[in-house]
Amino acid sequence: MEKYELYRVMLEKDPENAQAWFLLGEECLEQNQLAEGLNAFSHSLKDQEIENLVIASLKKYLLDSEPELEAESESELDIKPEPESEPVRLELIQGKVVSIEKRLPKRVTFSNVGGLEELKKTIDMKIIRPFVNPGLFTKFRKKSGGGILLYGPPGCGKTFIAEATAGECGAAFYPVHIADILDPYFGVSEQKLRDVFETARANRPAVLFFDEMDSLGYSRSKAHSEHMSTLVNTMLAEMQSINTGTDKLLVIGATNMPWDVDAAFKRPGRFDKLVFVGPPDQEARKVIFKLKLAGKPVENGLDYNLLAEKTTHFSGADIENVVENAIENIISEIMETGVERFLGMADLLQIIEKTKPTTVEWLNTIKNYIKYSNQSGLYHDAAKYLNQG
Numbered sequence: 001m002e003k004y005e006l007y008r009v010m011l012e013k014d015p016e017n018a019q020a021w022f023l024l025g026e027e028c029l030e031q032n033q034l035a036e037g038l039n040a041f042s043h044s045l046k047d048q049e050i051e052n053l054v055i056a057s058l059k060k061y062l063l064d065s066e067p068e069l070e071a072e073s074e075s076e077l078d079i080k081p082e083p084e085s086e087p088v089r090l091e092l093i094q095g096k097v098v099s100i101e102k103r104l105p106k107r108v109t110f111s112n113v114g115g116l117e118e119l120k121k122t123i124d125m126k127i128i129r130p131f132v133n134p135g136l137f138t139k140f141r142k143k144s145g146g147g148i149l150l151y152g153p154p155g156c157g158k159t160f161i162a163e164a165t166a167g168e169c170g171a172a173f174y175p176v177h178i179a180d181i182l183d184p185y186f187g188v189s190e191q192k193l194r195d196v197f198e199t200a201r202a203n204r205p206a207v208l209f210f211d212e213m214d215s216l217g218y219s220r221s222k223a224h225s226e227h228m229s230t231l232v233n234t235m236l237a238e239m240q241s242i243n244t245g246t247d248k249l250l251v252i253g254a255t256n257m258p259w260d261v262d263a264a265f266k267r268p269g270r271f272d273k274l275v276f277v278g279p280p281d282q283e284a285r286k287v288i289f290k291l292k293l294a295g296k297p298v299e300n301g302l303d304y305n306l307l308a309e310k311t312t313h314f315s316g317a318d319i320e321n322v323v324e325n326a327i328e329n330i331i332s333e334i335m336e337t338g339v340e341r342f343l344g345m346a347d348l349l350q351i352i353e354k355t356k357p358t359t360v361e362w363l364n365t366i367k368n369y370i371k372y373s374n375q376s377g378l379y380h381d382a383a384k385y386l387n388q389g
């Protein structure tokens, strides 16, 4: 967000600087902050030349945010993904971008995810590059099936980073809750699971995201059942039938309870990478505060360092809650007093004081698993995090 701040400073000095407004608008679109971008553009509309630039810029943004249709033709049988929504129409009325007919299908990408830099690098190398450019990788190794299993405390971005991975790959995102698949009637769960894979295959490129992987299979906490084992086998067969090199179908799993995930899933060719998505560190919390406060009516010069300092162990979702609660408070205050004002440090700190991080309980649980079940090898990254903290 460096450019963003630069343009803001320029505009503080000269609010009439149409070019700076335009550049700020472009930067906002780059960061997927559509509302703020449109607002900046509407300030920039001084002359025909900038108006043309704005229109070109918005067109590009709209094209980029359309789900990518496969450019290269693979086979005649390929079914193209359907665009997620109808084309969007922007209106310029008296030189202002005033309305948008339909909300844009907003794609989450890595730029929306604060921190997790190591993880982003791993995902980029191991998943995105082979996915986007399979040729090079298939030459060297042919890999079938397999996926990564994300684990970590609630609200730290497992689902979010999976969705962002799909966004980075220009792939459709299919989140699946295992609970929605489970059905008491024999054979129904298996059929539902096959349908999910079928749908994702028909809409390639796609990322299939299975949440709550711990509830699939026979874990220590649940009774061993025949029913579950056929479902596990169906899942394994489906996963192994994917050729990651050519199928453009990716499976990502997630769980808060990796110790309860059926051991069959942790073998090679299945979810063979167990990846820790931990609470954001101080630097990441700073970024997440900036991301969540972007485009909100906040005072100038918020002390993001202090916000990050005061929120040890807070998850991304906890930070999002802090911001939302602070905004709710200020809205009711303004409604009561009728006096408008910006959101400031005191509003945020007051909420932070009253908030308990939701990750602590989970961190204590895994600490015990690592200590008593000799699984520090398996949960290596989590152990590393605990040792730092």
Ligand SMILES: Nc1ncnc2c1ncn2[C@@H]1O[C@H](COP(=O)(O)OP(=O)(O)OP(=O)(O)O)[C@@H](O)[C@H]1O
Binding pocket: 112, 113, 114, 115, 116, 152, 153, 154, 155, 156, 157, 158, 159, 160, 161, 255, 256, 277, 280, 288, 291, 315, 316, 317, 318, 320
């Ligand atoms: N690193 C992050 N950067 C930005 N936002 C984040 C981050 N982590 C979490 N969030 C915010 O918190 C919300 C919840 O995160 P998410 O659903 O991905 O957590 P999760 O790890 O899947 O949790 P659960 O275990 O409860 O499913 C996200 O929608 C996002 O807005």
Ligand SMILES: [Mg+2]
Binding pocket: 158, 159, 160, 211, 254
């Ligand atoms: Mg989740």
